[in-house]
Amino acid sequence: MILLVDISMLHDMALNFENYIEIDSEHLCEKRIEMYEKKDADILREVIPALNAIIYDAEKYKGWILEQFDK
Numbered sequence: 001m002i003l004l005v006d007i008s009m010l011h012d013m014a015l016n017f018e019n020y021i022e023i024d025s026e027h028l029c030e031k032r033i034e035m036y037e038k039k040d041a042d043i044l045r046e047v048i049p050a051l052n053a054i055i056y057d058a059e060k061y062k063g064w065i066l067e068q069f070d071k
Contacts, residue, residue: 010068013064014061014065017057017060018061019062019063020053021054021057021058021061023052024051024053025050025054027047027050028051028054031043031044031047031050032044032047032063033042039048
């Protein structure tokens, strides 16, 4: 049985992972808007590092979730 304290810790850790992903997602949106406003498709290439960061953070998040159920 998961205790309330454990649920609070899980919530806080999950929120931390999600915040990293959200920050990178916001960067994607900003670059898409910039590309449209400047009519410059090359700006879209600038989202690749953010996409890589999202993938990395999502994999870390996934791994952390799986670890919680292996305990």
